[in-house]
Amino acid sequence: AQSVTQLGSHVSVSEGALVLLRCNYSSSVPPYLFWYVQYPNQGLQLLLKYTSAATLVKGINGFEAEFKKSETSFHLTKPSAHMSDAAEYFCAVRYYGGSQGNLIFGKGTKLSVKP
Amino acid sequence: GAGVSQTPSNKVTEKGKYVELRCDPISGHTALYWYRQSLGQGPEFLIYFQGTGAADDSGLPNDRFFAVRPEGSVSTLKIQRTERGDSAVYLCASATTANTGELFFGEGSRLTVL
Numbered sequence: 073a074q075s076v077t078q079l080g081s082h083v084s085v086s087e088g089a090l091v092l093l094r095c096n097y098s099s100s101v102p103p104y105l106f107w108y109v110q111y112p113n114q115g116l117q118l119l120l121k122y123t124s125a126a127t128l129v130k131g132i133n134g135f136e137a138e139f140k141k142s143e144t145s146f147h148l149t150k151p152s153a154h155m156s157d158a159a160e161y162f163c164a165v166r167y168y169g170g171s172q173g174n175l176i177f178g179k180g181t182k183l184s185v186k187p
Numbered sequence: 188g189a190g191v192s193q194t195p196s197n198k199v200t201e202k203g204k205y206v207e208l209r210c211d212p213i214s215g216h217t218a219l220y221w222y223r224q225s226l227g228q229g230p231e232f233l234i235y236f237q238g239t240g241a242a243d244d245s246g247l248p249n250d251r252f253f254a255v256r257p258e259g260s261v262s263t264l265k266i267q268r269t270e271r272g273d274s275a276v277y278l279c280a281s282a283t284t285a286n287t288g289e290l291f292f293g294e295g296s297r298l299t300v301l
Contacts, residue, residue, distance in 0.1 A: 081227070104288050115191065115292035116230070116278070123288075162229050166288055174243060175288060177222075177229030 074098055076165045078178035086186045091150040093181045095163030104166040105146040107137055111159045122146060158185045191293035193279050199299045200269055208264040208296045212281030219262050220290060221254055222278040230278055269300045
């Protein structure tokens with residue numbers, strides 16, 4: 073079955089440290105890939121998306137993600153964490169041939185940032 | 188309104204009761220989605236509308252769940268004969284069209300079935 077896997081339900085980093093949140097998809101054909109973020113008491117919002125135009129995608133708030141076909145990965149990174157980055161992050165995929173409305177979400181990774 | 192609005196934000200009901208959850212999308216967005224999020228899980232697709240019609244309802248778990256969008260704007264998710272397993276946060280999202288993947292989510296309706 074098509075799926076998306078996020079490694080690590082919780083990640084904790086110190087302020088100023090590198091943020092790395094992992095996402096792997098399961099398909100031989102690269103899908104559309106997305107990262108969404110959910111801040112406390114807010115709805116999910118789109119952070120960035122990959123649609124085959126460029127393998128390195130830049131998003132809001134200094135986040136970026138690199139698509140690696142050989143690793144079937146789309147990991148999210150930020151060079152220097154800020155306290156305001158504390159949130160839950162969801163990787164999502166839409167596979168070719170799938171319903172246009174059907175985004176498949178990972179289970180999420182909760183990011184904590186220590187002062 | 189400026190964003191996707193969902194009401195009620197919290198709903199507590201008893202097993203066997205009927206529940207309606209409402210979603211008011213961003214004005215002009217033709218695509219509307221319902222997802223369900225259980226504790227510790229990511230959002231799970233239920234149904235999406237393109238205009239007034241349900242383009243894909245493959246995620247609805249059973250025939251107790253039904254959704255409508257009669258005028259292509261506001262949508263209502265209806266759950267009959269609620270069960271304790273229906274307890275979750277129900278998320279609504281809208282988009283300008285269905286093929287961008289850029290969904291704008293509401294804050295959700297938390298349903299608790301006792």
